[in-house]
Amino acid sequence: MLVDSILNHYPKEKDYVIEILLDVQKEKEDNFISQEEVKKIAYYLDTTESHVCSVLSFYTLLSTKPRGKNIIQVCKDVPCYVRDDFNLLKTVKDFLGVNFNETTTDRIFTLETTACIGCCDEAPVMRINDRVYKNLTKDKAIKILKEYRGNDY
Amino acid sequence: MEQILLSKRFNKIDPYSIKDYLKSNGYQILREALKMKPKEILDEIKLSKIVGRGGAGFPTAIKMAGIKNETDKKYIVCNADEGEPGNFKDRHLMEKDPHSIIEGMIISAYTIGAYHGYIYIRGEYDTAIDIMKNAIEEARNNNFLGKNILQSEFSFNIEVRRGAGAYICGEEFALIESIEGKPGRTRVKPPYPSQAGIFNYPTLINNVETFCNLPIILDMGGKAYAELGSDYISGTKLISLSGNVKKPGLYEVPYGTTIKQVIEELGGGVDQGRNLKMIQLGGACGPIIPRNLIDMDIDNERFEIFDSKMGAGAIIVMDDRFDLFDIIHRNMKFFEHESCGKCMPCREGHRQVVTLIEKFVHYNATEDDLHSLKSLVDVIHETTLCGLGQTSIASILSTMTFFNEDYQRRIEDSKRKSETLW
Numbered sequence: 001m002l003v004d005s006i007l008n009h010y011p012k013e014k015d016y017v018i019e020i021l022l023d024v025q026k027e028k029e030d031n032f033i034s035q036e037e038v039k040k041i042a043y044y045l046d047t048t049e050s051h052v053c054s055v056l057s058f059y060t061l062l063s064t065k066p067r068g069k070n071i072i073q074v075c076k077d078v079p080c081y082v083r084d085d086f087n088l089l090k091t092v093k094d095f096l097g098v099n100f101n102e103t104t105t106d107r108i109f110t111l112e113t114t115a116c117i118g119c120c121d122e123a124p125v126m127r128i129n130d131r132v133y134k135n136l137t138k139d140k141a142i143k144i145l146k147e148y149r150g151n152d153y
Numbered sequence: 154m155e156q157i158l159l160s161k162r163f164n165k166i167d168p169y170s171i172k173d174y175l176k177s178n179g180y181q182i183l184r185e186a187l188k189m190k191p192k193e194i195l196d197e198i199k200l201s202k203i204v205g206r207g208g209a210g211f212p213t214a215i216k217m218a219g220i221k222n223e224t225d226k227k228y229i230v231c232n233a234d235e236g237e238p239g240n241f242k243d244r245h246l247m248e249k250d251p252h253s254i255i256e257g258m259i260i261s262a263y264t265i266g267a268y269h270g271y272i273y274i275r276g277e278y279d280t281a282i283d284i285m286k287n288a289i290e291e292a293r294n295n296n297f298l299g300k301n302i303l304q305s306e307f308s309f310n311i312e313v314r315r316g317a318g319a320y321i322c323g324e325e326f327a328l329i330e331s332i333e334g335k336p337g338r339t340r341v342k343p344p345y346p347s348q349a350g351i352f353n354y355p356t357l358i359n360n361v362e363t364f365c366n367l368p369i370i371l372d373m374g375g376k377a378y379a380e381l382g383s384d385y386i387s388g389t390k391l392i393s394l395s396g397n398v399k400k401p402g403l404y405e406v407p408y409g410t411t412i413k414q415v416i417e418e419l420g421g422g423v424d425q426g427r428n429l430k431m432i433q434l435g436g437a438c439g440p441i442i443p444r445n446l447i448d449m450d451i452d453n454e455r456f457e458i459f460d461s462k463m464g465a466g467a468i469i470v471m472d473d474r475f476d477l478f479d480i481i482h483r484n485m486k487f488f489e490h491e492s493c494g495k496c497m498p499c500r501e502g503h504r505q506v507v508t509l510i511e512k513f514v515h516y517n518a519t520e521d522d523l524h525s526l527k528s529l530v531d532v533i534h535e536t537t538l539c540g541l542g543q544t545s546i547a548s549i550l551s552t553m554t555f556f557n558e559d560y561q562r563r564i565e566d567s568k569r570k571s572e573t574l575w
Binding site: 013059114117 | 239244276280395396490
């Protein structure tokens with residue numbers, strides 16, 4: 001089982017709960033933590049489910065709802081905003097046909113916004129899964145999205 | 154104008170190779186340091202007059218001495234939860250010279266007698282996390298970490314802990330809570346982390362850049378280091394320059410350099426021949442200043458009127474296409490989202506501030522709104538538990554001083570708009 005194999009990497013100490021949640025979520029196609037998994041993690045760490053849930057619901061990178069295979073995060077903060085002359089947010093929205101915090105019907109993408117991801121010197125940027133795409137133009141952004149979509153057909 | 158100390162290895166070494174680091178004098182200073190007495194190291198740090206580089210600017214030696222006096226089990230934490238919009242220096246340090254951070258941490262640990270360290274890196278910094286984990290592993294394989302470091306009596310280990318997308322975890326107590334595996338909500342101070350930090354043990358928390366400075370200080374000597382920089386702050390600073398300039402990027406300059414020099418000489422001036430309208434200093438929690446103030450030093454004490462100096466060294470340049478209230482609105486939406494929710498003035502206050510600023514953005518503002526905004530930001534500033542609320546309103550406080558006309562004009566325009574509607 002996926003969760004068990006990840007749990008085995010960690011000592012049975014409560015302070016590893018965030019590390020464990022991040023690892024479990026990363027391995028999952030639908031990018032979220034289910035109630036079953038919360039139960040298992042709580043049992044392993046000898047803590048309560050409510051403790052695991054309190055952590056899970058606090059941190060933005062963790063999700064309690066199923067998401068798409070690829071998580072797209074578009075930066076909405078000032079340094080990206082002032083260098084974005086083509087409206088990256090709208091470009092991505094239009095390409096995917098979804099709004100923020102929504103998942104495409106083929107479940108390939110979930111669109112999210114993010115706080116600054118520390119690449120302001122190469123703004124505007126977006127992060128897809130664990131890669132940051134920098135110095136975006138409209139064409140470049142669409143090309144990247146097409147590549148992600150293409151890989152899944 | 155640039156003075157290269159912290160960034161001397163940038164793009165010259167492979168961050169995945171400890172061999173490259175060793176070839177460039179790496180871990181030599183640690184070797185020397187382990188022959189010194191902890192007190193001698195602390196004296197050098199004291200002489201250097203270095204202050205923390207994370208934004209608050211607290212004297213590093215005082216912080217370290219405060220912990221040294223305690224006798225219990227101690228922790229050391231490198232705060233790499235860089236989340237302030239406009240800041241990217243810590244990412245560059247981790248991605249380009251990871252071992253200098255580790256070396257600085259080991260020296261600090263030896264000085265205060267800590268046995269275990271954490272590098273808390275925000276979860277979005279995937280590359281930095283990967284590089285730091287690899288660097289720690291390599292350092293351990295070469296006996297710079299682990300038991301009896303370099304045949305000395307001293308043992309110390311470091312582990313990476315990832316954040317999961319909460320800006321507030323850059324605040325020291327929120328960070329401690331997060332390392333303990335809890336939601337990142339701050340604690341009431343005192344006691345301070347130096348008295349009761351991780352699992353209630355004394356904990357030294359420093360910014361990435363502060364740790365990187367320690368090998369440099371020991372290398373050149375505290376006295377020589379104190380000569381660098383300005384009358385107020387010693388040393389050099391990494392400046393994250395972003396926004397509408399020709400060459401945004403990371404620049405290392407001595408304290409005392411002016412904002413104008415950074416923007417014009419290093420950044421090449423405002424992009425596309427447009428006019429400079431405003432500059433935000435330090436990040437979203439910093440003051441917004443107009444063009445006529447850019448002759449100020451990056452360490453100018455004047456910023457203290459907003460309780461926020463240069464922060465961690467971000468300069469965000471905005472040209473005249475942008476509306477002041479639109480920018481403030483984005484800043485405030487950020488804080489509304491990032492408030493941890495523990496204390497009421499921050500949780501509810503930012504929500505109300507956003508509503509009021511929206512009125513200015515949409516030309517619906519009245520004189521009353523301005524009064525409400527003024528008293529609200531004062532309450533947030535004075536009554537929140539942690540640094541988030543104490544600094545978040547700097548962009549409003551500063552613009553009420555420097556861009557007062559913009560506020561007045563917006564109120565008049567709003568009035569005119571409502572009259573035409575009738």
